[in-house]
Amino acid sequence: MSGDEQSQPPNLSVLLLCWNHAQFLEQCIGSIARQGLQDFEIVFLDNASSDGSFELARRLFDQFGLKARMIRNDHPASIPANFNRLLEASQGQLVAVLSTDDWYDEAYVESLMKAAADDTEAGWFSCSGWLYFDEQQRSEEVDERRFVTHRPVGEVILDGGEPHFFVGCAYRRSALEAVGGWDEGQLIEDRDLFLRLSRRFEHHRIAQRLVHYRRNSETASANAEFMLAGWELFFAKHRQVFGPRLKARRAEVYRAYAALLTDQEDLSAAFTAIKHSLRIRPLNPQSWRTLSYFGRALLIRSVGKRLRPVKRRGGEPLVH
Numbered sequence: 001m002s003g004d005e006q007s008q009p010p011n012l013s014v015l016l017l018c019w020n021h022a023q024f025l026e027q028c029i030g031s032i033a034r035q036g037l038q039d040f041e042i043v044f045l046d047n048a049s050s051d052g053s054f055e056l057a058r059r060l061f062d063q064f065g066l067k068a069r070m071i072r073n074d075h076p077a078s079i080p081a082n083f084n085r086l087l088e089a090s091q092g093q094l095v096a097v098l099s100t101d102d103w104y105d106e107a108y109v110e111s112l113m114k115a116a117a118d119d120t121e122a123g124w125f126s127c128s129g130w131l132y133f134d135e136q137q138r139s140e141e142v143d144e145r146r147f148v149t150h151r152p153v154g155e156v157i158l159d160g161g162e163p164h165f166f167v168g169c170a171y172r173r174s175a176l177e178a179v180g181g182w183d184e185g186q187l188i189e190d191r192d193l194f195l196r197l198s199r200r201f202e203h204h205r206i207a208q209r210l211v212h213y214r215r216n217s218e219t220a221s222a223n224a225e226f227m228l229a230g231w232e233l234f235f236a237k238h239r240q241v242f243g244p245r246l247k248a249r250r251a252e253v254y255r256a257y258a259a260l261l262t263d264q265e266d267l268s269a270a271f272t273a274i275k276h277s278l279r280i281r282p283l284n285p286q287s288w289r290t291l292s293y294f295g296r297a298l299l300i301r302s303v304g305k306r307l308r309p310v311k312r313r314g315g316e317p318l319v320h
Contacts, residue, residue, distance in 0.1 A: 012040035012109065012170075013092030016068075017082050018100040019047040022056050024214065029057065031103035031212075033064035037110040042068035043090045044100075048076045057100075079220075080182035080189040087173070087181055096170035101214045104168070105129070108210040112170050115206050123175030123201025124194070126164035127210040134216035141209065149205065154198035157191060158242055160249055164203070166190045168211030175201045186237070187230030195238065224257050224269060251281035255290050262294050267301065270294050 014032060018025070032042065042061070046054040054072050061068045071089060073082070083097055094116055098104065108127070115125050130139045148161040156163040169190070179196040186192045197203070220226055231253045239246060254277035261270035274294055277287040 009091040009093065010039065010041040011092060011113065012094045012096065013090035014040050014042050014109075015083070015086035015090060015095055015097045016042065016044045016100050017047065017079070017086065017097065018044065018049060018053050018057065019076070020049045020051045020053060021100040022049070022051040022053045024101040024103075025053060025057050025060055028098070028100045028103045029060045029064055029066065031106065031108075033066055034106045035104070035109040036106055037113060039113070040109060041090065041092060042066060043071070043086050044068045045071045045082055045086050045089075046073065047082055048073045053100075078184060078187070078189075080184045080186055083182045083189065084184065087176060093173055094170055095173055095176065096168075098168070098211075101219075102167060103212050105208075105210045105212070107208065108168070111206055111208050111210055115204050116170075116172070119202070119204045121202045122172070122204035123178075123197050124169055124171045125204045125206060126166075127168050127206040127208055128165055129168055129209050129211035129213060132212050132214045134214055139212065142213075152198065153203050154195055157195050157198070158238075158245060158249075160252055163194070164205055165211075165213075166194075167213040171197075172201075183237070186233050187226065188234055192234055192237065195241070224261055224266070224273070228254070228257055228273070247280055248284075251277045251284055251287060254280065255284070255287045258287075258294060259290050262290075262297050265297070265301070267294070267298055270297075 016028070021028070044057055044061075046057065054070070057068075058070060061070075069089060071085065077085070086097065087095060094112065096108075096112065111127070112125060116122070128142050128144060130141055132139045142165055146162055147164055148156045149163070151161075151163075153163040175197060178200060179193070182189050183192050183196075194203075216222070231250075235242065235246060235250055242249060254273045258270045258273035258277060261267070261273060271294065274287065274291050277284070278291065281287060
């Protein structure tokens with residue numbers, strides 16, 4: 001571990017971002033305490049939490065025997081702004097960023113350090129892991145088949161694919177500084193950073209499951225309105241890079257969220273999303289199929305409302 005008395009920069013900085021994660025902190029900080037290799041510093045940033053996260057984190061670091069530099073925002077800031085602040089407050093040649101509702105496998109640090117030593121040309125590192133569904137309290141392995149690994153990362157992102165798991169990534173400080181860190185004008189920070197990194201640096205994929213990603217209805221990725229706004233900022237910034245692919249990519253993002261919102265029974269938002277998709281690409285067959293899917297869901301809801309049971313005064317159900 002590192003402390004203020006340390007004269008040499010640490011090999012690795014673990015950067016923790018917390019926002020009202022009190023109920024998850026013991027799991028996250030405990031996973032850091034259980035790392036097989038302890039050659040790293042910890043920097044913890046609380047994003048103006050209102051649930052006592054900062055005070056609890058301090059107690060947990062003491063409980064687990066960990067030293068950490070602790071920072072607290074007076075007002076909530078964006079994820080890119082918080083990551084840049086964490087980067088500035090740290091010293092490691094490598095930096096690993098983690099939201100404190102997620103947690104590491106105990107081999108994370110050791111595997112990352114080995115990968116960085118073996119591949120000195122890589123600018124950033126990814127791994128695989130597990131999805132943890134909070135409401136159901138169950139884990140499942142990330143499906144590796146979703147990732148396109150045989151093509152350059154930048155091309156995969158521009159075509160709408162996933163080059164690697166976005167959770168649990170780590171970076172060389174020199175690579176982050178070379179591309180200007182996280183863009184604070186973006187809402188979706190990771191895809192933009194990976195695209196910029198891919199133009200100058202190699203990516204190294206660690207073929208191990210090393211991180212647990214918590215999914216629940218409160219996360220930003222579950223907020224379709226937020227995510228669509230983030231996508232539009234991303235498309236606007238990289239319009240020239242996308243070139244002729246831009247129209248198809250924008251239409252597909254709206255179509256995909258329309259299908260997701262339909263599944264979530266948020267039919268008003270789903271209709272808005274599918275209208276955007278068809279406005280961008282009126283002749284796209286997939287968008288019309290999604291519109292048909294939306295129409296069936298709307299019909300089922302309408303019929304269900306007409307047939308919902310009501311009660312007579314005597315208590316017997318009556319189809320209304």
